[in-house]
Amino acid sequence: MPKRAGSADLPLHGGRVPAWLGQRMTKLGAVVAQAIIHEYGRDEFLRRLAHPFWFQSFGAVMGMDWHSSGITTSVLGALKRGLAPLSGELGIHVCGGRGRHSRRTPDELAVVGDRVGIDGAAMAKASRLVAKVDSAAVQDGFDLYLHGFIVCDDGKWTVVQQGMNGDRRQARRYHWLSESIASFVDAPHAAIDGRQQGMIVNLTDRRAAASRSGQLDLLATLGPERIAREFAEVSRADVPQAPTAQAMLPHLALPDHHDVRADDIIVRRLHGNLAAAAEQGPADFAELLLVPGVGARTVRALAMVAEVVHGAPCRFSDPARFSLAHGGKDRHPYPVPIKVYDHTIAVMRRAVAQAKLGHSEELAAIQRLDEQARRLERDAQGPSVEALIAQERADSHIYGGRSVFGIEPSRMIPRARMG
Numbered sequence: 001m002p003k004r005a006g007s008a009d010l011p012l013h014g015g016r017v018p019a020w021l022g023q024r025m026t027k028l029g030a031v032v033a034q035a036i037i038h039e040y041g042r043d044e045f046l047r048r049l050a051h052p053f054w055f056q057s058f059g060a061v062m063g064m065d066w067h068s069s070g071i072t073t074s075v076l077g078a079l080k081r082g083l084a085p086l087s088g089e090l091g092i093h094v095c096g097g098r099g100r101h102s103r104r105t106p107d108e109l110a111v112v113g114d115r116v117g118i119d120g121a122a123m124a125k126a127s128r129l130v131a132k133v134d135s136a137a138v139q140d141g142f143d144l145y146l147h148g149f150i151v152c153d154d155g156k157w158t159v160v161q162q163g164m165n166g167d168r169r170q171a172r173r174y175h176w177l178s179e180s181i182a183s184f185v186d187a188p189h190a191a192i193d194g195r196q197q198g199m200i201v202n203l204t205d206r207r208a209a210a211s212r213s214g215q216l217d218l219l220a221t222l223g224p225e226r227i228a229r230e231f232a233e234v235s236r237a238d239v240p241q242a243p244t245a246q247a248m249l250p251h252l253a254l255p256d257h258h259d260v261r262a263d264d265i266i267v268r269r270l271h272g273n274l275a276a277a278a279e280q281g282p283a284d285f286a287e288l289l290l291v292p293g294v295g296a297r298t299v300r301a302l303a304m305v306a307e308v309v310h311g312a313p314c315r316f317s318d319p320a321r322f323s324l325a326h327g328g329k330d331r332h333p334y335p336v337p338i339k340v341y342d343h344t345i346a347v348m349r350r351a352v353a354q355a356k357l358g359h360s361e362e363l364a365a366i367q368r369l370d371e372q373a374r375r376l377e378r379d380a381q382g383p384s385v386e387a388l389i390a391q392e393r394a395d396s397h398i399y400g401g402r403s404v405f406g407i408e409p410s411r412m413i414p415r416a417r418m419g
Contacts, residue, residue: 004133005050005158005177008252012169013068017077018404021329024341025062025074028305030082031348032058035309035363037090038355045092046158049150050177052252053316054308055160061308063336066323067254069171072162073098076148091116091153096127102147102161109149118155126178130159134174141165142172254319260333262385264320270385272377273303273321276369279376289362291346297399298343299369301325305344306370324388327401334392335408337399 017025036045048054059071062078080094087093093112096105106124113120127149135144142163151157159176255264281299285291304325307315320333326344327336351362383391394411401408 003177003179005047005175006052006252007175008052008056008173008254010069010071010171010173010254011067011256012164012166012171013065013070015070015404017064017070017074018329020338020402021063021336022074022078024338024345025064025078026082027345028062028341028348029058029075029078030086031345031352032305032309033079033083033092034086034090034352035348035355035366037092038352039309039363039367042090042092042152042154043156046150046152046156046177047179049158049160050175051313051316052173052175053319054313055173055175056252056254056319057316057322058308060319060322060328061304061325063323063326063329063341065258065328065330065332066260066320067258069162069164069173072148072160072171072173073146076146076160079150080148093151095149095151096147098146102145105147105149109151112151116153118151118153123149123151123155123157126157127159130176131161134161134163140172141168142170252319258330258332260320260323260385260389264318265324265385266318266321267385268377268380269315269318269373270321270324270388271380271382272373272375273307273324274300274382275376275380276372277303280365280369280372285347285365289347289350289365291343291350293339293343294347297337297340298347301337301340301344302347302366303369303373305348306366307373310367310370324392327392327403329404331403331405333389335396335401335403337392337396338402339400 033045036048048058055075056066056071059075060066062075064071064074076094076097080097083090083092083094093108093116095108095112096102105127109123109127110120112118113123127147131144131147142165144161144163146162148160149157150160155178157178160173161176162171162173164171277296277300280303282295285299285302286294304322308322323333326341327334329336347362348366351366354360355363382388396408397410
């Protein structure tokens with residue numbers, strides 16, 4: 001049975017993902033999904049999607065704005081495009097999306113059900129119930145506008161949906177997982193991530209069971225019209241209410257600032273990534289993976305992708321760190337290094353393709369990066385976050401740096417005057 005697995009509060013941003021980035025996100029998202037499913041199975045991939053910290057890190061490593069509401073739409077869109085051709089092989093299907101696409105979710109689930117033999121009507125009912133819980137049973141000021149339903153051939157699923165609060169310029173993302181719960185309305189959420197913003201009406205809290213029961217009794221005995229009159233009387237009386245404690249679920253709240261700061265990153269983990277990349281490559285990787293152009297900068301990005309594939313949940317408490325793999329479309333922390341991004345995709349694709357043929361050496365080499373990073377992070381030293389970002393921006397044109405503002409120009413260094 002389903003449970004809510006978490007949520008996130010994010011600054012509300014507009015804009016679109018440019019085609020040059022969206023196409024790469026589709027490729028990288030699909031190959032990361034394949035690697036996780038190959039190594040750990042579909043159930044684990046669903047659990048990852050249901051983890052708000054991992055989901056944010058996944059979007060950041062793909063070059064999206066590391067802290068914005070747009071990560072939700074872009075990640076789900078990338079997975080929907082990238083996994084559709086692989087659905088027969090992987091047995092996983094991404095339905096729904098933003099706006100009108102979210103309203104098509106029940107129809108898409110019915111089609112999936114007919115094709116793979118699961119109860120599409122039951123999936124559609126679950127989809128509607130999840131949306132109702134987060135829009136009606138949990139009244140927190142956020143109006144739902146996005147609903148993604150990821151379902152496997154065996155009927156297990158994850159839901160990722162998002163609401164917005166225009167007055168606060170914030171979005172809130174909710175994650176659900178169809179595991180280990182007996183009720184949609186009795187504590188179905190494993191977590192809700194968001195800033196403390198005052199009292200929230202949460203009728204799904206276990207402590208609200210008496211309230212839910214009482215509401216049904218009132219509706220049966222008094223009827224809706226009398227309830228409305230009684231409520232109006234109570235409202236006019238303006239009786240002060242004593243605050244009650246609210247259960248805290250796993251919580252991700254990201255800041256409003258666009259730039260990536262040292263405080264946004266666990267620096268020892270960053271230094272572990274850098275040290276692992278230095279010790280494990282690039283010679284080892286160029287020789288093993290035989291992908292032209294794989295050098296030190298690509299191996300550094302691969303170290304962070306490796307963590308997204310293999311890392312434990314506790315490793316994703318600083319999603320901003322993963323933006324240091326492939327930058328961000330808005331130049332934060334720096335422009336997307338297109339050449340590095342393309343090499344990362346090529347390495348991952350080759351490793352997954354070889355693993356399907358029974359040759360897992362290349363995927364194992366990528367896993368060693370993650371293992372090495374954990375071993376080294378206690379003692380590793382490296383540049384400050386500020387110095388690393390400054391160097392990356394200075395070298396951006398070398399790596400084909402690109403953002404929504406255009407392609408990064410080469411920086412002309414004036415020649416010293418002859419004396």
